[in-house]
Amino acid sequence: MAKKLVAEQMVLTANRLADGRVIYLGADGWTIDLDEARIVRGAEEAEGAEEAGRKAVADRILVEPYLIEVVTVGGGVEPARLREKIRCAGPTTGHSRSAA
Amino acid sequence: MYRYDEFDAEFVNDRVAQFSDQVRRRIAGELTEEQFKPLRLMNGVYLQLHAYMLRIAIPYGTLSSTQMRKLAHIARTYDKGYGHFTTRQNLQFNWPSLEDIPAILQELAEVEMHAIQTSGNCIRNTTADHLAGASADEHADPRVYAEIIRQWSSLHPEFSFLPRKFKVAVTGASTDRAAIRAHDIGLEIRRGENRQIGFRIFVGGGLGRTPMLGKEIRDFVEERDLLAYLEAILRVYNRWGRRDNKYKARIKILVHERGIESIREEVEAEFAEIRGGALDLPQEERQRIARYFAPPPFEEGPIDAARLTEAMAKDPAFAVWVERNTHAHKQPGYTSVTISLKPIGGVPGDAKADQMDSVADIADRFAFGEIRVSHEQNLILPHVKKNDLPEIYAALAEAKLATGNRGLVTDIIACPGLDYCALANARSIPIAQRLSERFADIERQREIGDVSIKISGCINACGHHHVGHIGILGVDRKGEEFYQITLGGAPGEDASIGEIVGKGFSADEVVDAVETLVDTYIRLRTDPKESFLTAYRRLGEAPFRDALYGEASRAA
Structure with missing residues (x-):
């Protein structure tokens, strides 16, 4: 297992089981839109989010949930790391540019 | 080209049915991800950043126009309208949904293709010189042996759970276009004293985090002993290859740590045990498979050199393309053509569905319906008439596939x-x-x-x-x-x-x-x-x- 992420603001992400699409834990259920994601702060909320992820795995909604760091940009949030930025916005180039 | 026999067809169809059921069970919750993951990987299904990815084998890089059209159809129907040709003579689709993959595999099986052993710790798609059967410097067609290896290694029960993945490449020409020394096993077809075919065998090559060039383990293995010798190498690897550390699990590490002499000794001992047994390659079988790779019906006829020279003089871009993208052919009047998948500013190896269809059409019109995929991420028409080059170029240009940069700095x-x-x-x-x-x-x-x-x-x-x-x-x-x-x-x-x-x-x-x-x-x-x-x-x-x-x- 990856080491536990410690960050000020986090979001739980995963890939949807049926089509592999990137999804995030929202305020109410799962969303493909990061803007609708539930912002997780502190260890307790992180554990709650991870528990929701484990349940969704058991319910066959998604696979491989994990927390990512997000930072506030303008009015919303965006992933802190490039890998997650690309997962969120799609390939940066080519025929499927921005197809996420 | 090779055509599936009843065994090939049966095992591919069986696998489609098996995997379709596994996908159904996964979605129905009868299989956990932990249980399912190794099964999907055995069928070339990865989970990447944005979606699942399906990796399809193109055995020894040989494709028919019918197969290419099927790939175009899959790209259009189930993906985002393009595919990516890889450095291992595979094709990857980047966006299939898991639910669609059984249907895709069914479609592939209809044209004798599959995704079996394109992942996992098994013997992967055997690659070969993309100019096989065509190039002027070839002494034997590597596809015959790559096909024999494919049959031997497909679903090989003993080698389905190796310490790590295992890649074999074959060349039959004096120029190595298959990068054989960068593979776990590299085979160079040679001729012996009486012109009989044999193999110089390299072992322990590979790139990754510990790059190594393959070392010669034997300078000549007779044709009939090929599979026995390969099996001996695989057995030694399977026995001693490290399973405690995936970064040290490839055969290159074993060869490096134990030394080639020690590995050779063990392989030779194993080979002595199994030689001439069940893996002996009967001549009739070799010949039967070789017949699938017989040269196409070449036409003998005059080459209109003046016409080509004139066309080159008229169009400098065409002249550059002829200079860079054609290759000396063993048949007078013929040449092989590289279709560059490296347009300026493009994505190396990507081809759109329409381009795949165009290549299939051009192959049918001018190249006996035959297409190759190179590890350099380009396509090849192996057999075309020199006289047809202006028309081929024009047709490729229409499909935006006429970049004349093979081997140049932009052929990345x-x-x-x-x-x-x-x-x-x-x-x-x-x-x-x-x-x-x-x-x-x-x-x-x-x-x-x-x-x-x-x-x-x-x-x-x-x-x-x-x-x-x-x-x-x-x-x-x-x-x-x-x-x-x-x-x-x-x-x-x-x-x-x-x-x-x-x-x-x-x-x-x-x-x-x-x-x-x-x-x-x-x-x-x-x-x-x-x-x-x-x-x-x-x-x-x-x-x-x-x-x-x-x-x-x-x-x-």
């Missing part, structure tokens, strides 16, 4: 990198695109001459950076993409592993750095005939390092 190999791949640390494709745009001027490319740039987005080296004349490796440095440059690598019969030239460069700097290297070569070469690689081997890395970092760096 690049892995999918961080734009798609879950393992990547940095992007590869945008670097390839920017380099391609930087060197877009074809006259400048021709002046530079033969040079290969190969880019990998992580240490696993799918972009073969270790064997690029100029290799670029993307790394993650404190959250930033950073690129390390290696120089002097080569994949062929004069193979070498590139050497790191110095500290890495940011994404902003790396294109300038490559241009500095190329300019340094131009400045220091003895004459335009001295290639980048030859000049590098003569000069060593010092002048290139000085050019990149200043002479002061040498004292440091």
Whole structure:
């Protein structure tokens, strides 16, 4: 297992089981839109989010949930790391540019 | 081309049915991800950053026009309208939904294709010279043996759970276009004293985090003993290959740690046990398979050289294309054509569905319906009449497939990198695109001459950076993409592993750095005939390092 992420603001992400699409834990259920994601702060909320992820795995909604760091940009949030930025916005180039 | 016999058809259809049921059970919750993951990987289904990815084998890089049309159809129907040809003679679709994959596999089975053993710790798709059966310098067709190896290694029960993946490449020509020494096993077909076929066998090559060139384990294995010898190597590897550490699990580490002499001794002992047994290759069977690879019905006829010369004189772009993208053929009047999948600013190896259809049509009109895929991420029409080149070029140009840059600085190999791949640390494709745009001027490319740039987005080296004349490796440095440059690598019969030239460069700097290297070569070469690689081997890395970092760096 990856080491536990410690960050000020986090979001739980995963890939949807049926089509592999990137999804995030929202305020109410799962969303493909990061803007609708539930912002997780502190260890307790992180554990709650991870528990929701484990349940969704058991319910066959998604696979491989994990927390990512997000930072506030303008009015919303965006992933802190490039890998997650690309997962969120799609390939940066080519025929499927921005197809996420 | 090889056609499936009843056994091939049965096992592929069985596997489609099996995997379809596994997908159904996974979605219904009867299989956990933990249980399902190894099953999907056995069928070429990965989970990447954005979606599932399906990797389809193109055995020894040979495709029929019918198969190509099927790939186009799949791209259009189930994916986003394109596919990506890889450095292992595979095709990857980047966006299939898991629910659609059984249908895709069913469609593939209809044209005798599958995704079996394109992942997992098994013997992967056996690759071969993309000019097999065509090139003037070939002494035997490697596809015959690649097909024999495919049949032996497919669902081989003893070798389905090896310590790690296992890759075999075959060449039958004096020029090694299959990078055999970069494979777990590399086979070079040779002729013995009485012209009988045999194999020089290399073992323990591979790229990745510990790049090694394969070492010769035997200089001649007789044709009928091929499978017995391969089985002996695999058995020794299966017995002693490390399973405690995946980074030390490839056969290259075993050969390196134990020494080639010790491995040879064990392999020979095993070989002595099994030689002449069930794996003996009967001559009739060899001949039966060879017949599938018989040359197409070549036409004998005069070559209208004047027509070609005239067309070349009229259209300089056509002339460059003929100069760069055609290859000497064993049949008079014929040539092989490289269809570059490296348009300026494009994604190396990508082909749109419409382009795949165009290639299939052109292959039917001019090339006996036969297409090849090269590990350099290009397509090839192996047998075309020289007289037809102007028409072929025109048809390719219409499909935006007529870039005349084979082997030039813009013919870049690049892995999918961080734009798609879950393992990547940095992007590869945008670097390839920017380099391609930087060197877009074809006259400048021709002046530079033969040079290969190969880019990998992580240490696993799918972009073969270790064997690029100029290799670029993307790394993650404190959250930033950073690129390390290696120089002097080569994949062929004069193979070498590139050497790191110095500290890495940011994404902003790396294109300038490559241009500095190329300019340094131009400045220091003895004459335009001295290639980048030859000049590098003569000069060593010092002048290139000085050019990149200043002479002061040498004292440091």
